Amino acid sequence: MPTLLKFFRAITSVGPVKPVFSNVKCCGALQFRPLSTVDSALKMKHINMDYQRIRRSWSDEETEKLVELVQKHGPSWTAISKHFDKRSPSHCFMRYKTYMKQDGYNGPWSAEEVDTLRALCKNITSANQLDWQEVRKLLPVPRPMWQIKQKWQDTLNPQLNYGKWSEDEVARFEKLLAMYGVEKKWDVIAAEMKTRNRRQCYERWRFTMCPTKGHYSEEENAQIMQAVAKYGDKDFALIRRVIKSTRTPRHLSQHYRDALDPNVDRSPWTDQEEMKVYNLFGKHRDMVKVRQLMGCRRAGRDMWNHYYKVKKLVDKGRAVVVHGEVTQLNNRGSTALETKN
Known part of the structure; x- marks a missing residue:
């Protein structure tokens, strides 16, 4: 009994905690779990309580805040969840995923x-x-x-400049980069720039000042293919580290999808295929869905390029349009073709 009393005193000295024991008998007595097991169970229960499922719908204000946080931090769901009251990382991810698939058009702006x-x-x-x-x-x-x-x-936004950066803006931007660095400082840099927003500053650094650009050598292509064969084609940040490339993960990913991926169809396009892309996009306004409906293996970027090619011909009157659908293209001449309503 003295041993049993010591046990109860040990677990109650840190607070009003009930003893946890199993119903397995050993030599006629109850077999208690070790104190470390009790602590671990309580700790896990506390963690689960922090992310207890909240059975309430997301408000418009919460959803708007979620979208703004994703735009600012990217898909860092653990960090984003800390900005909400009892919303777990998985709650935030599923709400964002559902909201992004809501009804509404998500293609290029006309x-x-x-x-x-x-x-x-x-x-x-x-x-x-x-x-x-x-x-x-x-x-x-x-x-x-x-x-x-x-x-x-x-x-x-009339307070911001768009398009080419002036020499003064470039000089100020480089000075601010030297002062603050690039680690999560884009809001501060944009506030000091005044004429450019956070996204413009990041993209200026990311795609103009940071990486190696230009033609890929045969050696680079071989390294990328070897790395993809080993690690897959989902994590190009890892592939960049493995092959020690000075290009960005985005550049490597785009180059692989557009030029190296063996699953992508790069054969010449027919007029029928181009018209089908244009007509289906006109109906569904979603290029991903168009790709699925066509059952093709074309790259998304390639499909967009040919969509705009047909659109340009339509705008110039070099395509036959019947009831809103293109039925014939004139890729060579400049003579306007008939349009039927």
């Missing part, structure tokens, strides 16, 4: 859409000055809310 958004946001210098729900209703295409706000911020 000139009509951009012009309409520009007119609706005329003289607006802050996103808080607009009723974005009303803006969404007035746009030609019902895009997700986060896309509309991002388009305004990335291309139409």
